[in-house]
Amino acid sequence: NGSDLISQICKEPSINQKECTDILTAYPRTMHANNFFELAEAILQLSLYKAIEGQKFLRTLMKTENVPAIAQCANSDYESVITAYKSALSKLKDDPKTAKHYAIDAGDGPVSCEAALADTPVYFNFEISNLNIQMGSLSYIATLAIDKLII
Amino acid sequence: MPKSKRNRQVTLSKTKKKGRDHKETIVNGIKDAAEKYGHVYVFSFENMRNQKFKEFRDQLKSSSRFFLGSNKVMQVALGRSASDEIRPGLHKVSKLLRGDSGMVFTNLSKEEVERLFKEFEEYDFARTGSNATEKVDLKEGPLEQFTHEMEPFLRKQGMPVRLNKGVVELVSDFVVCEEGKPLSPEASRILRLMGIKMATFRLSLICRWSPDEFELYIDGPDESDIECS
Numbered sequence: 023n024g025s026d027l028i029s030q031i032c033k034e035p036s037i038n039q040k041e042c043t044d045i046l047t048a049y050p051r052t053m054h055a056n057n058f059f060e061l062a063e064a065i066l067q068l069s070l071y072k073a074i075e076g077q078k079f080l081r082t083l084m085k086t087e088n089v090p091a092i093a094q095c096a097n098s099d100y101e102s103v104i105t106a107y108k109s110a111l112s113k114l115k116d117d118p119k120t121a122k123h124y125a126i127d128a129g130d131g132p133v134s135c136e137a138a139l140a141d142t143p144v145y146f147n148f149e150i151s152n153l154n155i156q157m158g159s160l161s162y163i164a165t166l167a168i169d170k171l172i173i
Numbered sequence: 174m175p176k177s178k179r180n181r182q183v184t185l186s187k188t189k190k191k192g193r194d195h196k197e198t199i200v201n202g203i204k205d206a207a208e209k210y211g212h213v214y215v216f217s218f219e220n221m222r223n224q225k226f227k228e229f230r231d232q233l234k235s236s237s238r239f240f241l242g243s244n245k246v247m248q249v250a251l252g253r254s255a256s257d258e259i260r261p262g263l264h265k266v267s268k269l270l271r272g273d274s275g276m277v278f279t280n281l282s283k284e285e286v287e288r289l290f291k292e293f294e295e296y297d298f299a300r301t302g303s304n305a306t307e308k309v310d311l312k313e314g315p316l317e318q319f320t321h322e323m324e325p326f327l328r329k330q331g332m333p334v335r336l337n338k339g340v341v342e343l344v345s346d347f348v349v350c351e352e353g354k355p356l357s358p359e360a361s362r363i364l365r366l367m368g369i370k371m372a373t374f375r376l377s378l379i380c381r382w383s384p385d386e387f388e389l390y391i392d393g394p395d396e397s398d399i400e401c402s
Contacts, residue, residue, distance in 0.1 A: 036302055036355040116196065117243045127223050129300060133362065140323065140366050151326045159358055162301040 024053040027061045031166050042163055045156070058170040063114055065167050066121075069128065069160040070107040076100055076153045083150070091142045095135035095150065103131035103157065110164070118171040125168055129161030196246050203250035203278075206238045207259050210278035213266055214286060215379040217274045220303070220372040225295045229376075233279070233289070241275035266382050274379065283381065290378050299371035301358045305350040306371045309364065316341045318367065330359040 025047070032042035046052045049068045055061035080096035110124035132154035139150060207213070218226075230239045240247055251267040252258030258267070270276065279286060299305065316334070319327060319341045327334045333344045349367075350360045356371075364371065378390040 034302075036357050038358065117246075119244075120242045123221055123223055126221075126300060133298065136362065137366065140319075155358075155362070158301070158362065162358060165302070 024055045024061065027055055027058060028052060030170075031061070031163060034166055037162065037166070038159070041159055045159065045163065058167065059114070062118075062121075062164070062167040062171060063111070065160070065164045066107055066111045066114065066125065069125075069157070069164055070104065070111065072157060072160060073100055073103045073107055073128070073131075076157060077104065079153065080150070083147075087147075089139075089142055091135075091138035092147075092150070094138050099131040099135040099138075103128045106131070110168075114168070114171075118168050122165055122168040122172065125161055125164040128164070129158050132157040132161075196243075199240070199242065199246050200250040202238075203240060203247060204259055206240075206278035207251070207263065210238065210280050211383060212280070212283070212286070213263070213276055213278050213382040214290075215266055215269045215274055215276045216290065216376045217272065217379055218374070218376050219273070220297065220299075220374040221273070222295060222297055222374045225297075225374055229293060233277075233281070236281050237277050237279035239275060239277045244270045244272075244274065247276060260384065262382060262384075262387055265387050266380060269380050286381075287378065290376050293376050295374040296370045297372045297374060298364060298369075299356055299361060301361045302355050303372060304353055305356055305360070306352065308352045309349040309367075309369060311343055311347045311349065313343050313345050316343055323366075327363075330363055332363070 028043060028046045032039050032046070046065065046068075049064065051064040052061060052068065055064050077096055077100040080092060080100060084092050084096055106124045106128035110121045110128065113121040113124065136151060136154045139147065226241070230237075233239075247270050248267040250259070251263045251270075253267050254264050255261075258264040266276065277286075281289075311332075315337070316327075317340065321336055321339050321341060324334055324336050324341050327341065332347055334341050335344055336342070349363050350356055356364070380390060381388040
């Protein structure tokens with residue numbers, strides 16, 4: 023069942039097991055997955071949803087914060103994340119190896135965003151950093167799940 | 174009589190591309206390329222960066238065509254044995270398409286291709302899960318590269334930090350990563366913020382095919398192994 027599948031993903035030594043489990047078990051579709059393909063698909067869908075919502079949040083923030091880095095995050099970094107997850111989903115069934123590459127790529131967006139913010143003098147937004155952390159974790163979790171399809 | 178909605182035609186351009194169609198597109202593309210170009214190279218890749226790869230591919234698009242994706246589909250397209258290969262000797266290429274690899278059909282000279290691949294190297298920040306190439310440790314004391322607003326974020330990454338008169342301070346020595354060990358998400362973030370790049374995206378040639386010649390660039394399998402494998 024989904025819970026067993028999730029535990030197999032979240033037990034990887036380089037991952038924060040609690041964080042991974044908390045993220046995945048909060049999404050009903052991952053809990054109902056019957057195999058690794060369904061789980062990987064659900065994780066990618068969750069990641070895409072989170073990326074879209076994250077971009078909305080950033081764009082709202084752009085209106086009140088005059089910080090160029092936020093514009094980069096919203097219009098470039100998270101746009102590329104969304105595109106990457108859509109591509110990953112489209113490739114998952116027929117070409118999981120390529121889907122994995124797209125999922126990996128998706129993790130670069132939040133890191134790039136974080137770096138841009140770090141380069142902004144005297145500005146730090148914890149909400150954005152938390153978003154980036156979660157999106158980065160989701161990318162890695164997605165790659166772990168897709169790996170199960172490639173083996 | 175009203176027109177039946179059940180009997181309406183659906184144009185092919187609006188139909189959803191299915192797995193078989195997608196594979197056939199790739200297979201047909203490879204067959205077309207095999208007719209159009211005079212040479213085929215198999216290459217392997219490490220630390221793939223899709224955007225960088227696209228730039229490299231675009232650089233060569235006037236003279237070359239790249240295929241990267243399902244090894245099995247590429248193998249089928251080329252032919253897996255002498256009896257079904259699409260051009261004489263291409264089954265040898267097919268046998269070497271494994272792991273993280275792709276192929277490029279080209280009309281560039283051998284020397285030019287070798288130079289381009291040899292020169293191609295892109296450094297980037299390492300991703301979570303990849304192995305650290307060196308140990309990175311931070312000594313107790315002020316961390317002047319970080320602003321005070323970042324202190325909560327750094328603490329969330331597991332760093333033992335505090336603010337001391339507005340300066341982020343490490344209260345004890347901290348090991349970000351160990352050489353050879355997989356990077357945690359936290360470590361990869363810290364390395365990014367520190368500007369430390371540990372990943373080298375590179376492409377390595379494995380073999381070259383032309384109508385009258387086959388060449389291996391790697392040690393290991395010899396031609397007899399490729400013939401009978």
